[in-house]
Amino acid sequence: MATTTGQRHTTITPPPPPPSKDELAEAIGRVAETAAQLFEMDSRVHSVGVGSGDEGRPIYRAVRNKNKIVAQKIPIRKLAAAATKQFAFPVQFVDAEGDASPLYKRIALSVKALGGGVFPEQQRHRPLVCGLQIQNFDDDSRQGLFAQGEIIVGSIGCFVKKGKNTFILSNNHVVAGENRGKANDRILQQGAIKFNITQNAASLGTFVPIQFSPVGATVLKGNVVFNDVDAGIAKLVSGAKAKNQYLSGRKEKPPVSIGTAQRDALVSKVGRTTGPTHGKITSIATIVGPVAYDGKPAWFRNSIEIEGIGMQFSDHGDSGSAIVNENGELVGLLYAGNGTQTYACPIAAVLEALGVSF
């Protein structure tokens, strides 16, 4: 008796062709600005990357924390439709259970950092001046970012003194990678994925540890841990020259002395991402939170709140910039923002916490 064995037939759909190199490069080149807008569209979005779509075109893939409590929940279909109209490539939204995804920050910053400068602060300059782009090379190395062609960058605030030594003043999260920094980590200006001695500007000194609060912590519950500052310093390498000035051609007043933030005062800053911007202090002694760090919430008190005048005051990568008033008084150190409001630590608290002088 002849028998036949059953056969299983599987239809194999050929995979879509990969995106062209040109389109992929365009999508990657725009990921930073796209990510910034997607974060604005839905505060639950925490990461944005570039992928390959069904039609062989690049897509942006935005992952959002579906469990995050927000005032207004936007349906994913509505969000995707709006986003796809707005951007050069389709956007796919994916709901995730959690909030922790620091990758977008690295992608966004790295694309800007490596993609060529919009502002000259993103290039290498000597002597070192305020507002220039810097990177903790060793922290990026330990984080394994270079294999992805990424670096994390921020801005020089100003230069401060401790004993006979001169230090770069910036944020903890710029020079010390949100508490990860190790003594003598190399700080490069402008920053690179391969160590370059000509960029070696400073070595990590000390930083004020950022205290994170539990997810869902509130002032009401009494479980918020307040921070007063996000600050760190890096000692200039031997022979390095630094000036508390901006690049020549900048019209903004550089910091010449220390001052206190006043309500309604006009201020300016120069940073690596948005360059020179002007704003007004909208509140002082501000409690603000949760501020999103690498997947961890932090609360701050005594912060200075600033809104740009006719422009966005700051963006990712401007962290560490000096906030200077019309008299040339340094009043704050920029550390966070949401596209409309920018937050800075009061400079007196920063200097005291680090034991340095201007």
Place this chain on the structure above:
Amino acid sequence: MNESSLAEAIQRPEIHRTLLGNYDGAYALGITTAPEHKDRVALLLRIEGTVPKEIPTHIAVDGEQIPVVVQGGFKAPKRQ
């Protein structure tokens, strides 16, 4: 009330309870200039979404009535 006294007062949980009730989103609460009295201080409260009617327009701090300016549409900041 001077700014330093108010700065200390707004760190008290009861101030937040009075202003925010059950709201548990991101917010910013700081000291600003009173809209109609430039020489006086007010509290500036930014919250996500629309502003609920329940948020008071004034709050008593150490016996003094302080105006409260409330603005919606706030987005949680990110470190930059």
